[in-house]
Amino acid sequence: MQIPYGRQWIDEEDIKAVEEVLRSDYLTTGPKVSEFEKDVCGYVGAKYGVAFSSGTAALHAACRAANVGEDEDDEVITSPLTFAASANCAFYAGGKPVFADIDPRTWNIDPVDVERKVTRNSRALVLVDFAGQPCDMERYWVVAKKHKLALIEDAAHALGAEYRGKKTGSYSDMTIFSFHPVKHITTGEGGMVVTNNEAYYEKLLRFRNHGITRDERWMTQREGGWYYEQLELGYNYRLTDIQCALGISQLKKLPMFLERRREIADRYSRAFRRVKGVTVPYEIPMVNSAWHLYVILVPAEIRRQAYDRLHEAGVLVNVHYLPVYMHPYYREHGYAKVCCPKAEAYYERALSLPIYPAMTEEEIEYVIETTSRIVEELQP
Template sequence: MFTQKDKESLLMLLDGGKIHMGEQVKIFEEAFARHMGVKNAVAVSSGAGGMHIALLAAAVGPKEEVIVPPLAPVAGPNAVFYQGAVNIFADVDAATGNVDPKDVLARINSGTKAIILHHYGGQPCDLQPVLDELKDKDVPVIVDATHSIGASYHQQSVAGLGDMVVFDFGPGNQIYTGEGGMITTNSDELAQWLRMFRDEGFVREKHLLSKDEGPWHNEMQDLGYPYRITDLQAVLGLSQLERLDETVARREEIAKRYNEAFGSMEEVEVPEEVPGVKSAWGFYPLLLKEEKLIANRPRLFVQLKMQGIEVQVKHYPVFLHPYYLWAGHPDVCTLEGSRAPKAEEFYQRVILLPINQTISDEEVSNIIAKTKGILTAF
């Protein structure tokens, strides 16, 4: 997982004696912004923290509505609740698990304050119709790009598509720093708000202070949160950023082998190839087709695990978590039927095969052979 250069970068920082948020964070932010082709990058303690302060920067407040994706980490919808706002779930495209832009647009009304989109599994969603519709409206688009570091949409990095785009550096992602994340934006004003909110509301730049008490002076100008990242995480992220293209290319190779191996099987469906979209392959979703397989997915999961295959299942439709059932929108939580039926159907069919840059060709062959054998046996 970690290279010799990663380890050397950490040791050099430790030798310097300072590991809190400092110069290395600034260097990492600037390098990330350059690599992604955007004006600003703001490092944060986690992707979840990034989603929270993105909503703060978007000025989302109590009882305002935010349209959110159902098949995504809970960080985005949770942040809506942090702000006392209301989650409005849009449904997904049944083939990809990505939010359906038509359903998003159908849910926009006068009470819509912001929209959160998500790139399921690292494959960019079709966000251009949403961006076009909102071009002249004061409704910011925040993108949860948790699994999408290095993905592109019509030859443009996903980092520049949306008012704010939030990345996560947690386990399984293309850059892994233990915890940590990054928010990209082409707005200097939003970047300024984000930096303040991630630093407990403090402003430290002299030209932004309301008064000058001396060279030591800084001010808390709003209510922020302790969402700072450390220089330790920054140097690790910077080292991995240098090989990001290689990391994504390796994941793409593995995905291609999976597609070739499982594409001809009647029992399953491989991820749909969407023209103009380059996935970062945060994970590899294999969709079960046979009713017997779907009904026996728990047994299938256990058998794959017993064969040493690190299979996963995610994301549970957010609105089905008990808290969301108890604290849902008062106007819709008592309605009969699903709030996003296609999302529920997709979740019931999906299993995720291992995909990361450290898996060898031999291991990929082993995963394919064992998975095929178990699917056929069922």
């Protein structure tokens, strides 16, 4: 048995939806893009959505829409416990990431440390809903408003999560999602920014398409039907109709996907709470996690061996994440002295167990039985 830590669910409906687009007039920049954007907005409760070619492109766009890079010294505060893209986006936009440590209980960024890291150069706060558990938004809102920071939520892990009964996507200035195959729904590669702010929306639309507009409100002159203008430097970050058709079809299954992820997480928590030396994820009372990842902490001395033995047994656990500033690129670019002790302590103990809707009962049982046995045998 080989059980990956995550994988997609593709069925005949999805294949049919993609096939229809392949037989239609538009492979890209056609009707499926706005349909997908509308569906995601309707689902999360946001006004505007702009689909991007990846979650990373969406983060880049959100940073630029928030004017990161306008001044040379602009800083973006983010979590070290994330995929590198949450921090790289600050560099892409012409700013610099600054890391605040995590809360060792929730594994999300610590609002108290965020406030400590604010300087007069801080321009945005990129929150990461780690593993699918939304940040306690009200605490960051206070900090963001006080210091006039744009609040960007990296919800690549959290499509369908809820905070105080509302879906992730309706709280922050801009929220980004990723549709990579290990995420909740997939378009192969893909991402989206959702926002309730029209000005951000307009900027995001242009940024996705070379900075080009055909909107007469923004153009310096009118020439004729063919005419468009490039107003700023943008990119080709478009998502195709082929991918959006897949996204539309996948989104219909999201409630079922989430239910299954929550069921698996619940089974794991009940089982692993009883295993000596294992810490299961803490669940913040007013949130409902989307469970992109299910992480357990084991004693640091046994993590490496537990990882290797689980792989030998076909349970393909993973480790999320090496704190971003510890990557060689960061060390070589001024971050060698950065230290977030809580993120580092977490990193030494973490193991992400397989969790995805297509897991069979037999696979879930196998993960529980194998992990419990190996961790117990390795106890120091």
